[in-house]
Amino acid sequence: MNVMESLGGYLKKTYDVMADMGLLLGSVGGDGRVNLMTIGWGLIGIVWFKPIFLVAVRKTRYTHKLMEETGVFTVNVPSEDMRRACEVCGTLSGRDVDKFEKTGLTWRPGDHVKAPVVDGCPIVYECRVVYKDDVELPRLTREIVESAYPTGNIHTLYYGEILKVHASP
Numbered sequence: 478m479n480v481m482e483s484l485g486g487y488l489k490k491t492y493d494v495m496a497d498m499g500l501l502l503g504s505v506g507g508d509g510r511v512n513l514m515t516i517g518w519g520l521i522g523i524v525w526f527k528p529i530f531l532v533a534v535r536k537t538r539y540t541h542k543l544m545e546e547t548g549v550f551t552v553n554v555p556s557e558d559m560r561r562a563c564e565v566c567g568t569l570s571g572r573d574v575d576k577f578e579k580t581g582l583t584w585r586p587g588d589h590v591k592a593p594v595v596d597g598c599p600i601v602y603e604c605r606v607v608y609k610d611d612v613e614l615p616r617l618t619r620e621i622v623e624s625a626y627p628t629g630n631i632h633t634l635y636y637g638e639i640l641k642v643h644a645s646p
């Protein structure tokens with residue numbers, strides 16, 4: 478089965494975990510340094526005849542710097558025992574600490590991208606950025622500007638083509 482055909486089967490689990498503890502966004506820099514960051518926002522869908530995972534990364538994140546360098550990422554759906562790791566990856570920055578060392582999580586490179594595939598995750602998406610756009614505040618409804626961007630720290634929206642889904646039964 479190709480990615481497009483199998484995508485629907487992973488949606489519910491992915492959205493449920495995203496709304497609960499978050500997902501782990503894996504990135505890699507030009508020098509090969511890898512990082513993990515927790516994300517609570519994201520979309521999976523079909524655009525340009527391609528399966529797409531959209532993630533929103535604020536410009537201040539270390540992850541943003543790495544994604545700008547290499548244009549690839551992974552989205553790792555954590556297992557229940559990774560709850561504490563999600564808190565760590567959502568509060569500390571890869572600028573200051575090696576989050577793999579800190580959490581004890583282990584990884585291997587993806588089959589199609591060098592970004593990290595976290596061992597033990599029930600679902601992992603490997604993605605290559607095909608389009609990106611910075612949120613333009615004048616185009617956004619005032620209520621969201623005020624709630625999400627009080628200091629103007631905007632997101633870049635990265636549209637990643639899903640090249641592979643790893644799923645354990």
Ligand SMILES: Cc1cc2nc3c(=O)[nH]c(=O)nc-3n(C[C@H](O)[C@H](O)[C@H](O)COP(=O)(O)O)c2cc1C
Nearest residue numbers: 515516517518534535538539540567568569570571
């Ligand atoms: C549950 C949760 C969801 C989060 N979702 C996002 C998100 O979607 N986008 C984002 O830019 N930051 C999000 N964050 C914040 C980053 O995970 C956090 O700032 C992290 O320390 C950035 O790491 P980095 O500097 O190593 O990239 C979230 C944090 C938590 C705890």
